[in-house]
Amino acid sequence: MIVVGGGLAGLRAAIEASPFVDTAVISRVHPLRSHTKAAQGGINAALGNAEAGRDDTPEKHSFDTVKGSDFLADQDAAELMTRMAPECIFEFEHWGCAFSRTDDGKIAQRPFGGAGFPRTCYGADRTGLYLLQTVYEQTMKRNVKQYQEYFVTSLIVDKRSCKGVIALNIKTGELVPIVGKATILATGGVAWMYGVSTNAMINTGNGITIAYRAGVPLKDMEFIQFHPTGLYPSGLLITEGARGEGGYLVNNKGERFMERYAPKAMELAPRDIVSRSIQKEIDEGRGFENAYVHLDLRHLGREKIMTRLPGIRELCLLFAGLDPIEKPIPIRPAAHYTMGGIDCNLDCATALKGLYAAGECSCISVHGANRLGGNSLLDCVVFGKVAGEKAAKFAKSLPNDTDEKVIESQLAREQKRIEAFRKGNGREDPAALRDEMRSLLVEKVGMFRSGPELEEALKKIRALRDKFTHLRTLDVDTVFNLDLIRAFEVEAMLELAEIITASALARKESRGAHVRVDFPQRDDERFLKHTLAYYTPKGPKLDFSEVKITKYKPEARKY
Amino acid sequence: MKNWKGGVTLTVLRYDPRKSKEPYYQTFEAKATKDTTVLDALFQVLETQDYSLAFRYSCRSAVCGSCAMFINGWYRLACSTLISEIGRDIIVQPLPHMPVIKDLVVDLSTFFEKYEVIKPYVVPTKPSPEKEWIQSPKERSRINDSTDCIMCAACYSSCPSAWTGKKYLGPAALLQAYRFAADSRDGILHDRLEVLSSEEGVWRCHTIFNCTEACPKSLNPARFIESLKRTTTKQTLKARIPFLR
Numbered sequence: 001m002i003v004v005g006g007g008l009a010g011l012r013a014a015i016e017a018s019p020f021v022d023t024a025v026i027s028r029v030h031p032l033r034s035h036t037k038a039a040q041g042g043i044n045a046a047l048g049n050a051e052a053g054r055d056d057t058p059e060k061h062s063f064d065t066v067k068g069s070d071f072l073a074d075q076d077a078a079e080l081m082t083r084m085a086p087e088c089i090f091e092f093e094h095w096g097c098a099f100s101r102t103d104d105g106k107i108a109q110r111p112f113g114g115a116g117f118p119r120t121c122y123g124a125d126r127t128g129l130y131l132l133q134t135v136y137e138q139t140m141k142r143n144v145k146q147y148q149e150y151f152v153t154s155l156i157v158d159k160r161s162c163k164g165v166i167a168l169n170i171k172t173g174e175l176v177p178i179v180g181k182a183t184i185l186a187t188g189g190v191a192w193m194y195g196v197s198t199n200a201m202i203n204t205g206n207g208i209t210i211a212y213r214a215g216v217p218l219k220d221m222e223f224i225q226f227h228p229t230g231l232y233p234s235g236l237l238i239t240e241g242a243r244g245e246g247g248y249l250v251n252n253k254g255e256r257f258m259e260r261y262a263p264k265a266m267e268l269a270p271r272d273i274v275s276r277s278i279q280k281e282i283d284e285g286r287g288f289e290n291a292y293v294h295l296d297l298r299h300l301g302r303e304k305i306m307t308r309l310p311g312i313r314e315l316c317l318l319f320a321g322l323d324p325i326e327k328p329i330p331i332r333p334a335a336h337y338t339m340g341g342i343d344c345n346l347d348c349a350t351a352l353k354g355l356y357a358a359g360e361c362s363c364i365s366v367h368g369a370n371r372l373g374g375n376s377l378l379d380c381v382v383f384g385k386v387a388g389e390k391a392a393k394f395a396k397s398l399p400n401d402t403d404e405k406v407i408e409s410q411l412a413r414e415q416k417r418i419e420a421f422r423k424g425n426g427r428e429d430p431a432a433l434r435d436e437m438r439s440l441l442v443e444k445v446g447m448f449r450s451g452p453e454l455e456e457a458l459k460k461i462r463a464l465r466d467k468f469t470h471l472r473t474l475d476v477d478t479v480f481n482l483d484l485i486r487a488f489e490v491e492a493m494l495e496l497a498e499i500i501t502a503s504a505l506a507r508k509e510s511r512g513a514h515v516r517v518d519f520p521q522r523d524d525e526r527f528l529k530h531t532l533a534y535y536t537p538k539g540p541k542l543d544f545s546e547v548k549i550t551k552y553k554p555e556a557r558k559y
Numbered sequence: 560m561k562n563w564k565g566g567v568t569l570t571v572l573r574y575d576p577r578k579s580k581e582p583y584y585q586t587f588e589a590k591a592t593k594d595t596t597v598l599d600a601l602f603q604v605l606e607t608q609d610y611s612l613a614f615r616y617s618c619r620s621a622v623c624g625s626c627a628m629f630i631n632g633w634y635r636l637a638c639s640t641l642i643s644e645i646g647r648d649i650i651v652q653p654l655p656h657m658p659v660i661k662d663l664v665v666d667l668s669t670f671f672e673k674y675e676v677i678k679p680y681v682v683p684t685k686p687s688p689e690k691e692w693i694q695s696p697k698e699r700s701r702i703n704d705s706t707d708c709i710m711c712a713a714c715y716s717s718c719p720s721a722w723t724g725k726k727y728l729g730p731a732a733l734l735q736a737y738r739f740a741a742d743s744r745d746g747i748l749h750d751r752l753e754v755l756s757s758e759e760g761v762w763r764c765h766t767i768f769n770c771t772e773a774c775p776k777s778l779n780p781a782r783f784i785e786s787l788k789r790t791t792t793k794q795t796l797k798a799r800i801p802f803l804r
Contacts, residue, residue: 033624095680171660481611482610
């Protein structure tokens with residue numbers, strides 16, 4: 001069995017599968033370099049460890065998740081995730097994960113946005129680092145085979161089922177087939193596509209596009225979360241935990257402006273609401289240098305900042321040259337998370353037999369139109385486990401029936417694709433196309449969208465895709481050829497940009513992270529539906545599917 | 560400082576073992592503002608001047624550990640090194656004393672193998688509780704900092720004992736060894752100390768403190784190694800001298 005992606009979801013899946021089937025993890029970077037490591041604030045589970053959280057339950061976690069999603073989450077999926085959350089967190093704790101502790105020695109929990117209780121388990125502000133270390137250590141303990149620094153270019157598909165992947169060994173330039181009876185994609189999100197982003201530069205969505213090109217629909221791709229507090233100007237993540245610990249958002253008049261937008265929840269309203277509020281303050285002239293507002297932690301005091309938010313202090317010192325103990329932090333919203341992704345069911349299975357997806361690249365959907373902070377690591381941990389179990393079972397049920405000819409022909413096809421890239425004799429530069437796309441998405445497909453602007457963006461993206469077919473000659477070296485990798489990335493990102501924009505254009509309502517200024521209301525009658533985008537050679541074909549509603553009827557979302 | 564900008568020179572130590580016997584320096588021009596990092600400048604070179612340049616990168620926020628390099632004579636993460644702080648003439652070399660794959664990309668396989676040797680996972684000897692293990696804040700504080708290593712290999716590359724003793728576990732692996740030995744949930748201290756007190760373990764550390772100076776996360780591997788030395792000594796004495804038991 002194959003897992004593509006060495007982050008939290010992928011490694012968790014590998015741990016689950018490895019006792020039952022021969023499992024290999026393929027990753028474009030060493031797994032310990034995965035973007036999970038940059039997650040800071042924490043992971044949600046209704047443990048009730050904090051004093052103010054004693055009455056918390058998985059049901060309440062489930063409701064908060066659904067309400068946070070603006071009712072687009074599938075409620076059976078949210079229920080499953082929140083029900084499995086405590087056991088999955090304890091599993092990590094038993095494996096040795098370095099959580100912070102309460103005075104009585106339990107896993108410490110802090111308040112997070114959109115949550116009724118302090119529910120977010122944390123290890124200082126390095127929760128992602130600790131979780132990733134733990135899963136990586138456990139895969140080592142189990143001797144899971146690893147292909148490090150292999151870049152997957154496509155799936156091997158035979159008779160409508162997935163038989164593995166074709167991957168480029170970055171260190172040698174060799175293109176190899178890696179055959180498996182089941183394949184799990186756990187390749188992360190796409191938010192690096194936006195010019196202002198909290199994400200790692202490897203988050204380019206290649207895993208999502210390989211599923212798409214193999215015929216699997218992508219769901220709800222128009223929902224891109226902007227994190228309220230990206231450090232200005234780089235966009236680096238300043239955790240929601242900073243507000244969870246009591247940080248204030250302040251405009252140039254010295255006002256805690258969240259009072260105007262979410263009088264009850266204030267800074268701890270869900271991310272879509274806080275991000276929009278910050279942007280409004282900036283747009284209406286109440287920001288600093290017309291570009292950012294302040295996140296003020298000074299009143300928390302040195303002690304709390306040093307123990308609960310040491311990583312944030314380090315980031316500010318390194319990248320902004322300021323100490324948050326003494327000065328407020330300049331922040332603005334930055335693209336952060338992909339709510340949508342590869343369409344899959346509660347078993348993480350996709351429409352292509354043998355192909356599974358888990359983590360940020362997948363869309364089950366637990367996050368709907370807006371994800372709550374602390375739910376993404378949870379998504380990885382829970383559905384990584386589910387995917388590993390289900391995919392291993394599926395793989396065990398199959399006989400060995402590898403068709404060498406199919407593999408040969410698909411390997412040859414990918415080889416040709418690389419040759420075509422390399423032999424380009426046009427004038428277009430992949431990095432220049434990428435930069436143009438990244439600014440375009442921020443400007444026209446960002447937090448506030450409109451029909452005409454989306455139309456314009458779509459036209460421009462199609463023009464960029466056309467330009468991509470006239471690439472300049474790429475570097476020909478075999479070893480660590482970043483120029484070739486870049487071409488693969490840009491091809492994928494342009495394809496995804498078209499899907500995101502087309503999906504955003506079709507959704508004529510405002511819901512969660514997707515706001516249409518020309519359709520400012522949520523429209524449950526027409527759009528309480530998932531968007532599905534199917535591959536066609538001419539561009540995405542859109543369709544819709546039902547949202548699963550079990551307990552909670554859609555209601556107005558007030559915080 | 561606020562309006563710091565302008566041209567900088569970036570001199571990179573290039574090397575491709577398949578193509579040339581010797582490494583060589585190549586100088587590029589780049590543009591910088593006060594927020595430009597060395598990693599940004601490397602991207603300027605890669606994407607506008609020399610498409611063949613090789614280096615590792617990912618998070619650009621000093622946490623993934625990909626881009627540890629030797630910049631202006633010191634071990635740094637390229638992504639968190641602001642050009643405005645180190646000057647307009649920048650020399651970038653791969654991590655010293657590591658086999659070079661290409662340009663700034665070094666082979667870390669030995670580094671990661673040594674990490675595996677120290678059994679980097681908690682091994683409880685009691686059955687797991689239904690919920691979490693109770694670990695007091697005081698017990699948790701024993702592993703503080705040792706949990707925060709990003710495995711960038713800067714310390715390993717800086718350690719003279721690791722340069723000459725090819726089998727020496729090195730500061731990163733030993734820091735990890737401390738992290739698990741000191742965890743209240745772990746139950747195999749005795750086995751751990753056996754590995755750590757072997758010839759290639761803690762005693763190969765000569766307390767030079769390069770690791771501590773080199774760490775871009777301001778961790779102190781030497782302190783953890785010293786702590787392991789003390790624990791090892793105590794255990795050995797206890798085993799050999801009956802009245803200490």
